[in-house]
Amino acid sequence: MDNQAIIGRLREIAGADRVDTDEQLLREASVDRFKKYTAVHGIYDGPLPVAIVRARDAEQVARVLSFASQHRVNIVPRTGRTGTEGGLETAFERTVVLDGSEMDEIVSVDPVTMQATAQCGVPLRVLEERVREHGLTTGHSPQSKPLAQIGGLVATRSIGQFSTLYGAIEDMVTGLEAVFPDGTIARIKSVPRRAAGPDIRSIAIGNEGALCFVTEATVKLFKYEPENYRFHGYLLDDVHTGIAVLREVITNGYRPSVARVYSEQDAAQHFSHFAKGKCVAVFLAEGPAPLADATSAEIDRVLAGHTHERVEPELIREWFDNLNWGPDKIEAEKKAMLTEATLGYTTEVSADWSVIGEIYDAVIARITGEYPHVDDITMLGGHSSHSYQTGTNMYFVYDYRINCEPREEIEKYHIPINAIIVEETLARGGSMVHHHGIGKYRTPWTEQEHGSAYAVLRRLKEAFDPEGIMNPGTIFPVERS
Numbered sequence: 164m165d166n167q168a169i170i171g172r173l174r175e176i177a178g179a180d181r182v183d184t185d186e187q188l189l190r191e192a193s194v195d196r197f198k199k200y201t202a203v204h205g206i207y208d209g210p211l212p213v214a215i216v217r218a219r220d221a222e223q224v225a226r227v228l229s230f231a232s233q234h235r236v237n238i239v240p241r242t243g244r245t246g247t248e249g250g251l252e253t254a255f256e257r258t259v260v261l262d263g264s265e266m267d268e269i270v271s272v273d274p275v276t277m278q279a280t281a282q283c284g285v286p287l288r289v290l291e292e293r294v295r296e297h298g299l300t301t302g303h304s305p306q307s308k309p310l311a312q313i314g315g316l317v318a319t320r321s322i323g324q325f326s327t328l329y330g331a332i333e334d335m336v337t338g339l340e341a342v343f344p345d346g347t348i349a350r351i352k353s354v355p356r357r358a359a360g361p362d363i364r365s366i367a368i369g370n371e372g373a374l375c376f377v378t379e380a381t382v383k384l385f386k387y388e389p390e391n392y393r394f395h396g397y398l399l400d401d402v403h404t405g406i407a408v409l410r411e412v413i414t415n416g417y418r419p420s421v422a423r424v425y426s427e428q429d430a431a432q433h434f435s436h437f438a439k440g441k442c443v444a445v446f447l448a449e450g451p452a453p454l455a456d457a458t459s460a461e462i463d464r465v466l467a468g469h470t471h472e473r474v475e476p477e478l479i480r481e482w483f484d485n486l487n488w489g490p491d492k493i494e495a496e497k498k499a500m501l502t503e504a505t506l507g508y509t510t511e512v513s514a515d516w517s518v519i520g521e522i523y524d525a526v527i528a529r530i531t532g533e534y535p536h537v538d539d540i541t542m543l544g545g546h547s548s549h550s551y552q553t554g555t556n557m558y559f560v561y562d563y564r565i566n567c568e569p570r571e572e573i574e575k576y577h578i579p580i581n582a583i584i585v586e587e588t589l590a591r592g593g594s595m596v597h598h599h600g601i602g603k604y605r606t607p608w609t610e611q612e613h614g615s616a617y618a619v620l621r622r623l624k625e626a627f628d629p630e631g632i633m634n635p636g637t638i639f640p641v642e643r644s
């Protein structure tokens with residue numbers, strides 16, 4: 164079947180007005196933010212998709228996927244388009260981008276059962292605003308909240324700034340609907356908990372469009388009590404002290420919603436007006452007032468055991484209020500890329516408390532010691548922003564001046580720096596990806612990440628996507644065409 168025939172069939176399935184073939188739209192749909200630097204220069208070297216289908220409902224998604232399976236047409240699901248790891252890249256010929264952003268109905272908000280159900284194209288910001296009318300919150304607040312949508316948030320195993328209290332998306336989704344490549348529409352009902360076999364929500368959560376298309380999700384709701392917010396900020400001597408502080412607060416049984424530590428370098432760019440060359444620890448205690456007070460008291464008690472300087476809570480609140488990225492910041496970043504030829508990227512990993520500090524040191528030492536273009540790096544540091552009983556994440560941040568043609572940027576800077584971080588983390592038993600997903604650029608290490616359990620993951624792909632049409636090259640390594 165040639166491209167024209169594919170487009171014709173898609174028009175029959177979805178309606179002609181739901182199938183986009185405009186050249187510029189196809190170019191922009193061929194990449195995500197992994198290639199933001201070439202994209203801002205208008206360079207799109209990879210295969211362009213055949214078409215973009217804006218799906219109306221789950222039945223239409225099912226018909227598109229069945230057709231694609233039968234005719235071996237590749238599918239890249241998408242919603243909010245904030246992905247950072249190449250998951251939206253159309254790396255293969257004969258790809259159709261299946262866009263769920265117009266499935267944007269909030270199906271229900273139930274303040275009694277404390278749940279909301281939303282279609283995949285609902286932006287998280289919109290859902291959050293709706294539930295706040297009831298005095299509730301989703302508790303989910305990734306930095307991309309103004310743009311990211313429910314489908315992508317579920318598909319990437321996203322996590323938000325309040326994760327230490329509310330958890331990540333896998334702790335929040337109680338039920339969902341997903342469409343599989345054979346056209347099966349599976350609805351996983353929402354219940355408080357069950358022991359009826361393995362938890363099949365996790366086949367959809369984090370699948371990055373490589374197994375199924377998420378069309379709807381039901382999430383938990385919590386009381387929204389910003390009047391009880393207690394912000395805390397401290398200057399500390401080094402990252403290791405910061406990690407020790409985080410560990411103590413968390414393992415003592417307290418759950419501030421925000422618990423973060425920034426390295427000196429990262430702090431200097433986030434908190435230039437007060438960091439004084441130090442590390443910065445940030446906490447937010449919330450919940451019912453007595454709990455927020457108890458959490459605050461514990462944070463102070465732990466800090467008393469370490470040399471520190473206190474930061475005005477109002478400064479932390481101001482910083483926090485401006486943390487999210489909407490269209491304005493995306494535009495500002497594009498302008499900076501074009502006028503200053505500078506770029507910033509991140510690689511986020513996780514590991515046990517016992518090795519996370521060692522990983523931090525090893526990564527910084529290797530990049531500064533052996534990366535050949537280290538002189539172009541203008542900032543190298545990181546922060547821990549999501550902590551658990553057993554360990555924490557490290558979000559490495561690297562900014563650089565681009566001393567090459569736009570096309571060469573990824574190979575010269577982003578890929579080798581990312582590789583060092585992944586290698587040092589895996590070498591110490593950590594996870595190479597904490598919350599952005601594997602996408603198409605960490606696949607060289609998917610097998611190493613999972614070890615002997617990779618066979619289980621691989622079987623999921625074979626079982627649910629036997630034709631390999633779902634986002635090929637994402638999560639699962641394959642040869643590129």
Ligand SMILES: Cc1cc2nc3c(=O)[nH]c(=O)nc-3n(C[C@H](O)[C@H](O)[C@H](O)COP(=O)(O)OP(=O)(O)OC[C@H]3O[C@@H](n4cnc5c(N)ncnc54)[C@H](O)[C@@H]3O)c2cc1C
Pocket residue numbers: 195196239240241242243244245246247249250251263283304305306307310311312313314315316317318319320321322323324370371372373375376377378488598599602634637
């Ligand atoms: C400025 C910025 C800040 C960010 N901050 C955070 C953060 O704090 N926490 C965090 O976790 N992430 C963060 N991210 C990453 C990104 O926002 C998340 O991965 C988000 O969950 C992606 O959602 P989306 O709707 O934009 O998905 P998209 O970008 O459209 O897609 C992302 C991936 O999910 C797949 N996908 C999309 N929709 C579906 C669907 N309906 N069914 C199946 N697969 C689908 C795609 O194929 C792709 O692989 C940030 C990104 C940016 C640009």
